[in-house]
Amino acid sequence: xxxxxxxxxxxxxxxxxxxxxxxxxxxxxxxxxxxxxxxxxxxxxxxxxxxxxxxxxxxxxxxxxxxxxxxxxxxxxxxxxxxxxxxxxxxxxxxxxxxxxxxxxxxxxxxxxxxxxxxxxxxxxxxxxxxxxxxxxxxxxxxxxxxxxxxxxxxxxxxxxxxxxxxxxxxxxxxxxxxxxxxxxxxxxxxxxxxxxxxxxxxxxxxxxxxxxxxxxxxxxxxxxxxxxxxxxxxxxxxxxxxxxxxxxxxxxxxxxxxxxxxxxxxxxxxxxxxxxxxxxxxxxxxxxxxxxxxxxxxxxxxxxxxxxxxxxxxxxxxxxxxxxxxxxxxxxxxxxxxxxxxxxxxxxxxxxxxxxxxxxxxxxxxxxxxxxxxxxxxxxxxxxxxxxxxxxxxxxxxxxxxxxxxxxxxxxxxxxxxxxxxxxxxxxxxxxxxxxxxxxxxxxxxxxxxxxxxxxxxxxxx
Amino acid sequence: xxxxxxxxxxxxxxxxxxxxxxxxxxxxxxxxxxxxxxxxxxxxxxxxxxxxxxxxxxxxxxxxxxxxxxxxxxxxxxxxxxxxxxxxxxxxxxxxxxxxxxxxxxxxxxxxxxxxxxxxxxxxxxxxxxxxxxxxxxxxxxxxxxxxxxxxxxxxxxxxxxxxxxxxxxxxxxxxxxxxxxxxxxxxxxxxxxxxxxxxxxxxxxxxxxxxxxxxxxxxxxxxxxxxxxxxxxxxxxxxxxxxxxxxxxxxxxxxxxxxxxxxxxxxxxxxxxxxxxxxxxxxxxxxxxxxxxxxxxxxx
Numbered sequence: 001x002x003x004x005x006x007x008x009x010x011x012x013x014x015x016x017x018x019x020x021x022x023x024x025x026x027x028x029x030x031x032x033x034x035x036x037x038x039x040x041x042x043x044x045x046x047x048x049x050x051x052x053x054x055x056x057x058x059x060x061x062x063x064x065x066x067x068x069x070x071x072x073x074x075x076x077x078x079x080x081x082x083x084x085x086x087x088x089x090x091x092x093x094x095x096x097x098x099x100x101x102x103x104x105x106x107x108x109x110x111x112x113x114x115x116x117x118x119x120x121x122x123x124x125x126x127x128x129x130x131x132x133x134x135x136x137x138x139x140x141x142x143x144x145x146x147x148x149x150x151x152x153x154x155x156x157x158x159x160x161x162x163x164x165x166x167x168x169x170x171x172x173x174x175x176x177x178x179x180x181x182x183x184x185x186x187x188x189x190x191x192x193x194x195x196x197x198x199x200x201x202x203x204x205x206x207x208x209x210x211x212x213x214x215x216x217x218x219x220x221x222x223x224x225x226x227x228x229x230x231x232x233x234x235x236x237x238x239x240x241x242x243x244x245x246x247x248x249x250x251x252x253x254x255x256x257x258x259x260x261x262x263x264x265x266x267x268x269x270x271x272x273x274x275x276x277x278x279x280x281x282x283x284x285x286x287x288x289x290x291x292x293x294x295x296x297x298x299x300x301x302x303x304x305x306x307x308x309x310x311x312x313x314x315x316x317x318x319x320x321x322x323x324x325x326x327x328x329x330x331x332x333x334x335x336x337x338x339x340x341x342x343x344x345x346x347x348x349x350x351x352x353x354x355x356x357x358x359x360x361x362x363x364x365x366x367x368x369x370x371x372x373x374x375x376x377x378x379x380x381x382x383x384x385x386x387x388x389x390x391x392x393x394x395x396x397x398x399x400x401x402x403x404x405x406x407x408x409x410x411x412x413x414x415x416x417x418x419x420x421x422x423x424x425x426x427x428x429x430x431x432x433x434x435x436x437x438x439x440x441x442x443x444x445x446x447x448x449x450x451x452x453x454x455x456x457x458x459x460x461x462x463x
Numbered sequence: 464x465x466x467x468x469x470x471x472x473x474x475x476x477x478x479x480x481x482x483x484x485x486x487x488x489x490x491x492x493x494x495x496x497x498x499x500x501x502x503x504x505x506x507x508x509x510x511x512x513x514x515x516x517x518x519x520x521x522x523x524x525x526x527x528x529x530x531x532x533x534x535x536x537x538x539x540x541x542x543x544x545x546x547x548x549x550x551x552x553x554x555x556x557x558x559x560x561x562x563x564x565x566x567x568x569x570x571x572x573x574x575x576x577x578x579x580x581x582x583x584x585x586x587x588x589x590x591x592x593x594x595x596x597x598x599x600x601x602x603x604x605x606x607x608x609x610x611x612x613x614x615x616x617x618x619x620x621x622x623x624x625x626x627x628x629x630x631x632x633x634x635x636x637x638x639x640x641x642x643x644x645x646x647x648x649x650x651x652x653x654x655x656x657x658x659x660x661x662x663x664x665x666x667x668x669x670x671x672x673x674x675x676x677x678x679x680x681x682x683x684x685x686x687x688x689x690x691x692x693x694x695x696x697x698x699x700x701x702x703x704x705x706x707x708x709x710x711x712x713x714x715x716x717x718x719x720x721x722x723x724x725x726x727x728x729x730x731x732x733x734x735x736x737x738x739x740x741x742x743x744x745x746x747x748x749x750x751x752x753x754x755x756x757x758x759x760x761x762x763x764x
Contacts, residue, residue, distance in 0.1 A: 223558065230531075
């Protein structure tokens with residue numbers, strides 16, 4: 001041994017100092033232990049891999065899509081469980097229609113009513129891609145949830161249909177909502193297009209609310225602690241949506257109040273009824289018309305607009321089993337008073353005079369699911385424009401023919417539909433309508449075929 | 464005069480005291496969980512059941528009456544595993560009731576307490592109405608009921624601490640009676656082991672698993688999809704050679720397809736309550752299993 005001492009010393013010198021040598025010896029032991037541990041680890045890993053291979057060989061050949069998932073390394077699973085686990089729920093609704101219209105949709109006009117500027121009317125002829133609705137929603141934290149619904153149009157535009165937060169933890173039956181949301185007035189206003197029972201909205205919604213009223217503002221709802229459903233709500237917003245306009249003014253520019261009551265009648269029937277009030281103000285709410293000579297002019301309304309809505313819905317299913325049969329009966333009545341000034345030919349003569357109107361309309365519809373997956377429906381729509389007081393006409397300054405859009409009228413429409421719902425996620429529909437909205441006697445006979453498909457998160461079964 | 468004032472005061476105090484002793488309000492999604500909550504909570508709970516045995520629990524709508532009940536509930540007892548996914552989240556959201564939000568003490572699901580069968584390895588809606596977390600119809604195995612009962616007893620005691628003793632005692636009592644009943648049912652059901660049956664939907668899976676019934680075919684080609692005539696015809700050819708002993712139908716199922724198949728393959732249709740209240744005999748949880756077994760044994764003759 002002693003003979004080797006110089007060698008050891010040399011090695012020690014080569015390695016540096018003596019303490020370093022001692023440390024090296026320690027390191028060697030640690031290395032050996034580490035190697036052993038590694039070996040053990042690999043042994044267990046290899047045997048588990050062998051077991052997995054045996055298992056895979058024993059099981060039948062996986063289907064086409066499965067190998068990708070099976071071959072996924074563990075790391076992918078780990079990434080999913082952390083980064084993606086909190087991903088919000090996602091759902092997309094695809095829709096499209098084929099339309100056959102007997103009249104030129106270009107001259108469709110709700111006679112007697114100031115145009116709402118919304119996407120109203122029967123739409124265009126032939127094949128149409130409807131809006132694709134993309135909804136992303138999740139709880140934010142224990143206090144709030146949030147949801148955004150974007151509508152991607154066939155014209156390659158993205159519109160924010162709804163984007164709101166909602167409280168989860170307010171006491172005493174209160175819920176607050178803020179952002180952009182479909183106003184709680186009436187019944188159909190809160191229903192998204194893909195859940196409508198017909199291809200289009202009732203005429204009264206098209207004329208009074210530009211199809212559907214989205215409020216940019218806040219909503220507070222209170223639910224009574226009673227067995228009878230009693231809900232009271234109030235909204236305040238910037239007032240931009242029809243019948244209001246955006247105004248250069250701080251504060252509450254549109255107010256909505258609503259109340260709903262509802263309940264069951266035995267096991268088979270349920271109902272809900274409500275009343276709502278919308279107070280809005282318009283400033284230079286422009287619309288296109290033609291003067292008495294047929295030249296295009298731009299007219300505008302400035303003033304107060306108050307709308308009353310009364311709604312009711314009744315549903316019946318044998319023993320409440322909606323899978324088998326369901327009968328739905330619903331109707332809404334709206335009445336609107338507008339008071340202010342009407343400007344004739346804003347870009348030209350700019351004549352201003354007082355204007356007042358009181359207009360109303362209603363629809364009644366029934367949809368019957370006569371057997372699982374199949375539904376038929378019928379709807380009747382009507383509006384009464386009344387005769388507006390137009391000071392410019394009454395004073396003799398302009399002839400009544402200068403306001404052809406406002407000529408008194410009572411548009412009417414009857415629609416029938418049949419739809420087939422292979423599953424909860426798909427719907428194919430045929431609809432036929434006799435539309436007398438135009439001022440002329442030319443009835444528009446409209447035939448629609450529509451598809452609606454939902455992918456992603458399971459939709460809500462709203463009442 | 465003093466006496467009158469005293470009695471009025473006493474009345475007022477009594478009236479004020481009533482809410483303090485008011486029962487714990489429970490909203491149960493099905494009659495089965497409602498029955499279990501009543502077994503365990505006795506007089507300390509006030510149970511409202513959202514659906515009845517003749518309804519398809521998946522297809523329920525968030526009716527105003529249910530939103531109103533969710534508003535005042537202190538506890539929601541649900542099946543879970545997403546069977547109520549279409550309506551329960553809407554109720555909770557619309558209720559304005561922070562006490563029953565998922566993740567709080569006031570929200571209880573049965574399915575996470577037990578082992579779920581048929582957890583799909585692959586998720587795709589082309590496979591029909593599959594439930595990502597597994598088959599949610601857990602209540603038809605009485606062993607599951609026993610497990611859920613223990614968890615629910617603990618939850619009741621947590622929510623209503625003054626009644627903890629009461630719930631514990633009722634829980635023990637229920638467990639003893641239930642264990643006895645299971646033993647009785649299992650010996651009675653011995654002849655059902657290995658008996659081939661046809662089901663409609665996969666909602667008998669836990670019952671079949673418990674009793675050892677063998678599901679040889681389902682009338683729905685894929686979960687939630689009604690059979691086509693060609694599919695039914697293929698079932699007839701397949702099953703004629705070795706017909707099942709019976710075709711199981713739940714009280715809420717339509718009888719058309721099963722009756723048609725029954726005539727072709729000469730196997731009787733046995734209508735089972737599926738849920739408490741599904742048959743006149745299934746008055747409570749004990750009645751549900753008692754009647755289910757009686758009907759199966761009679762049908763299997």
